[in-house]
Amino acid sequence: MSTVASAAASARPRRRRSAATRLFSARTLGTVVVILAGIVFAFPIALAAVYSLKATQDILSDQYPLSLASFIPLRPTLENYQTVFGPLNFQNNILNTLIAATGQVVMAVVCSTLAGYAFARLRFPGRDVIFSLLLLASFVSVEAILVPLYSITQWLGLTSTYVALFLPFACNPFGIYLMRQSFREIPVELEEAARLDGANVWRILFSIAIPNVLPALATLVLIQFIWAWNAYLWPVVIMQDPGKQIAQVALANMKSFPNFPMDGPLFAGATVITIPLVIMAIFLQKYYVRGLSSSGMK
Amino acid sequence: MPTAIRTSRKRNGRMARLAEVLPGPAMILPAVVALGIFQFLPLVVAVVNSFRSFNPFNQSPTGWVGLANYDEIFSDPGFQLAFVNTIAYIVIMLAATIPLALFLAVLLDQRLPGSTFARGAIVAALAASEAVSALIWNQLYDPRGGMFNAILAAVGLPEQPFLIGDTQSLLSIAAMSVWKDVGLPMLIFLAGLQAIPRELYEAAALDGAGPWRTFRNVTLPLLRPSLVVALFMMTITATRIFTPILILTQGGPNGATSNLAYYSYRLNFEFMAPGAASASVVCMLLVIVVITIAQTWLARGPKGV
Numbered sequence: 001m002s003t004v005a006s007a008a009a010s011a012r013p014r015r016r017r018s019a020a021t022r023l024f025s026a027r028t029l030g031t032v033v034v035i036l037a038g039i040v041f042a043f044p045i046a047l048a049a050v051y052s053l054k055a056t057q058d059i060l061s062d063q064y065p066l067s068l069a070s071f072i073p074l075r076p077t078l079e080n081y082q083t084v085f086g087p088l089n090f091q092n093n094i095l096n097t098l099i100a101a102t103g104q105v106v107m108a109v110v111c112s113t114l115a116g117y118a119f120a121r122l123r124f125p126g127r128d129v130i131f132s133l134l135l136l137a138s139f140v141s142v143e144a145i146l147v148p149l150y151s152i153t154q155w156l157g158l159t160s161t162y163v164a165l166f167l168p169f170a171c172n173p174f175g176i177y178l179m180r181q182s183f184r185e186i187p188v189e190l191e192e193a194a195r196l197d198g199a200n201v202w203r204i205l206f207s208i209a210i211p212n213v214l215p216a217l218a219t220l221v222l223i224q225f226i227w228a229w230n231a232y233l234w235p236v237v238i239m240q241d242p243g244k245q246i247a248q249v250a251l252a253n254m255k256s257f258p259n260f261p262m263d264g265p266l267f268a269g270a271t272v273i274t275i276p277l278v279i280m281a282i283f284l285q286k287y288y289v290r291g292l293s294s295s296g297m298k
Numbered sequence: 299m300p301t302a303i304r305t306s307r308k309r310n311g312r313m314a315r316l317a318e319v320l321p322g323p324a325m326i327l328p329a330v331v332a333l334g335i336f337q338f339l340p341l342v343v344a345v346v347n348s349f350r351s352f353n354p355f356n357q358s359p360t361g362w363v364g365l366a367n368y369d370e371i372f373s374d375p376g377f378q379l380a381f382v383n384t385i386a387y388i389v390i391m392l393a394a395t396i397p398l399a400l401f402l403a404v405l406l407d408q409r410l411p412g413s414t415f416a417r418g419a420i421v422a423a424l425a426a427s428e429a430v431s432a433l434i435w436n437q438l439y440d441p442r443g444g445m446f447n448a449i450l451a452a453v454g455l456p457e458q459p460f461l462i463g464d465t466q467s468l469l470s471i472a473a474m475s476v477w478k479d480v481g482l483p484m485l486i487f488l489a490g491l492q493a494i495p496r497e498l499y500e501a502a503a504l505d506g507a508g509p510w511r512t513f514r515n516v517t518l519p520l521l522r523p524s525l526v527v528a529l530f531m532m533t534i535t536a537t538r539i540f541t542p543i544l545i546l547t548q549g550g551p552n553g554a555t556s557n558l559a560y561y562s563y564r565l566n567f568e569f570m571a572p573g574a575a576s577a578s579v580v581c582m583l584l585v586i587v588v589i590t591i592a593q594t595w596l597a598r599g600p601k602g603v
Contacts, residue, residue: 027408027410030405030408030410031410031411031412033405034405034406034410034411034412034413034415034416035412035415035416037402037405037416037419037420038412038415038416038418038419038420039419040419040477041416041419041420041422041423041477042415042418042419042422044423044431044434044435044438044477045422045423045426045434047434047438047445048430048434051437059437060443063437063440063443063444063445063448064442064443064444064445064447064448064451065448065451065452066445066448066449066451066452070445070448107332110328111328111329111332112329114325114326114328114329115325115326115328115329115330117325118321118322118323118325118326119326122321122322122325123319123322124319124322124323125319127322130326130330134329134330134333137333137337137338139534139586139587139590140337140340140341140583141534141537141538143537143538143539143540143559144537144538144559144579144582144583144586145337145340145341145344145579145583146559146562146563146566146579147344147562147563147566147572147575147576147579148339148340148341148343148344148347148576148579149336149340150566151343151347151572152335152336152339152340152343167332167336168336169336170332171328171329171332171333171336172333173333176329200317201321202321226425229427230426230427230428230429232427232428232429232541233540233541233544236544237567248427248429248430249429251429251430251433252429252432252433252545255433255436255545263437266433267434270430270433270434273427273430274426274427274430277425277426277427278422278425278426280425281421281422281424281425282418282421282422282425285417285418285421288421288425289421289485289489292424292482292485293485293486293489
């Protein structure tokens with residue numbers, strides 16, 4: 001009896017200690033896995049930045065077989081950046097991307113704010129039916145309707161114009177849904193008070209409603225900007241004027257320069273248009289993630 | 299005199315009612331017009347053009363051909379392959395991203411050291427463009443002297459053909475898409491996990507439930523709404539795989555990586571066959587509709603989520 005009790009007494013602390021070591025080792029293991037996952041996900045983009053500092057010949061010769069030189073620019077050079085911003089005139093493509101992105105952001109903000117507010121707060125016949133119909137459009141991706149969208153844009157006479165780059169996507173169900181949800185979260189009393197003071201709908205929208213949804217507007221601007229910045233497929237199809245071509249397409253064209261490997265400039269261009277964007281998305285993660293998750297609820 | 303007053307009052311009343319009702323339609327007008335022209339009209343155009351024949355040189359419609367365009371693509375082995383591949387991309391993407399995203403979300407939810415870094419890296423992959431991602435992975439996948447084969451050789455494993463392999467090419471494109479897009483379901487799961495009350499975990503611990511049982515009986519059932527959203531989003535994402543195909547393989551080798559979106563694109567822009575291309579677009583839209591309806595039906599769940 002007493003031996004059993006003493007055995008139990010001596011066993012208890014040992015078991016607790018082993019549980020503690022197990023917890024500790026689980027945390028250590030978890031930390032290792034977390035850091036490994038981070039490295040795996042960061043690797044391709046980081047490697048592009050490393051490659052951008054290597055001469056094209058070094059990129060091709062260093063990566064195989066594996067050595068320290070595969071991961072680190074042992075003979076760093078800025079010649080790729082000089083090529084990209086010199087003879088390739090990549091800054092012109094970046095300017096075109098900025099034009100298209102600005103157009104898309106401005107149109108998306110105007111369209112989504114107006115429609116979002118009307119669907120959230122105003123009463124008019126057919127409101128809910130129209131809203132549900134518009135949301136259905138979120139199942140239609142540009143990849144699916146590329147061919148008919150091209151015919152329509154061509155028929156409108158917009159082929160190879162700046163407007164064609166952003167017009168078809170500037171107004172999308174995601175933005176309308178996001179703004180509608182945000183307007184609905186404003187307490188109705190705020191607007192009621194203004195209405196009793198004699199303010200009309202437009203005054204209420206601009207002086208009360210919009211100032212209360214600025215975080216949602218930031219989300220909308222950020223997401224639309226990233227979408228416009230990253231667009232590739234539609235510009236490939238609709239923009240046949242190389243002088244107005246956007247950066248993503250100009251970059252991909254470097255892959256197939258006839259008889260001349262352009263790996264160095266390609267990675268320099270990729271770094272220029274990716275690293276700032278990615279850093280922006282990481283720092284504005286709160287808005288970015290909010291936008292992504294509501295684009296899923298659309 | 300009294301009638302004049304009455305009519306003017308009546309008119310004022312009507313004007314006031316109009317002023318109250320009008321702003322709504324006025325505000326949604328830009329959205330309705332834009333979505334009508336660029337989202338809904340393409341669906342109509344695709345259906346209409348799928349029943350027409352076209353002049354191959356100037357692409358103008360030449361007449362109605364009934365179901366001839368459909369007959370043409372259905373008898374094309376390229377279409378059959380693209381159809382099967384479309385489903386394969388969806389199945390592979392769902393099977394890979396959903397468990398991986400769940401694993402990563404549970405891991406990051408522990409707030410271990412390094413979580414901020416890992417989360418940042420996953421968001422970075424998500425924010426990078428598909429074109430840039432494909433261009434980088436193109437280098438990594440290079441069968442002669444790419445980084446992946448260099449790593450395989452360094453650890454003594456046989457080198458792989460990746461994008462030029464008959465069966466590996468589709469998997470290689472899917473792997474790149476998993477790297478790029480797994481952040482989306484992961485962020486959804488992370489938000490879902492953070493909404494689960496901590497007391498539930500404490501109660502489970504008091505009942506003596508281990509980590510696995512807690513996960514099975516507490517975490518998973520409460521994540522069900524997030525799971526449904528993630529499934530929907532990843533299905534749409536998988537049907538959208540296109541840019542990587544265009545940049546990495548152009549549908550090859552022998553159509554092994556082509557899907558319906560890419561097949562329609564080639565018919566229209568390379569083979570100058572808008573009628574057959576439209577028929578293929580209609581088929582792809584039908585696939586999306588059928589899958590969406592099936593998922594909605596499956597996602598109703600026992601209590602309807």
